[in-house]
Amino acid sequence: MIRIVIYPSDIMALTNKSNSYARKEIQRIKKALNKQNHHMLTIKEYCEYYAFDINEVTALLDRFERK
Numbered sequence: 833m834i835r836i837v838i839y840p841s842d843i844m845a846l847t848n849k850s851n852s853y854a855r856k857e858i859q860r861i862k863k864a865l866n867k868q869n870h871h872m873l874t875i876k877e878y879c880e881y882y883a884f885d886i887n888e889v890t891a892l893l894d895r896f897e898r899k
Contacts, residue, residue: 837872845896846889 840854847854858873861881867873875893879886 836874836876838875838878842875842893842896843878846892 838858840851840858843849843854843857844851847857849857861878862869862871862873864881865873865877875889876886878884879889
């Protein structure tokens with residue numbers, strides 16, 4: 833499935849951290865990017881923030897979704 837929004841469950845799967853950590857992480861990145869609370873954080877923005885390869889991240893997320 834193709835999607836652009838990253839969710840706390842995705843960050844939990846990628847980092848092996850808790851739900852509360854993942855939610856705080858989204859808020860922290862949104863604040864750094866000057867996004868408003870109602871704006872969504874994209875997978876691309878998450879990857880750019882951490883200098884992750886977007887192809888690797890999306891491949892991992894696809895694998896997690898299929899389980």
